Amino acid sequence: MSFTHEPSPESKYEHERCEDLIDKLQQDLYATRLLSELYKDALTRILDSPYGCAYCDSGKLRNTQKDHDERCGFAQATDLLGE
Secondary structure, X not given: OOOOOOOOHHXXXXXHHHHHHHHHHHHHHHHHHHXXXXXXXXXXXXXXXXXXXXXXXXXXXXXXXXXXXXXXXXXXXXXXXOO
């Protein structure tokens, strides 16, 4: 004798909602880890070159007509912070 139980529509809906929530949390965790790595990279660059790139003095551009070197930690940190 075998019993089969068909889940109710409500429990199917709840199951789908839980799966959606798990997917969103995984995406958020990935984004947080990625952002953390970007901050770490910017800070490492600043510590490696505390006076900035060839175009700046510790993040302040010497000539506003030019931009930072693409590997400048100060420029990366400023971009990440949205300043």
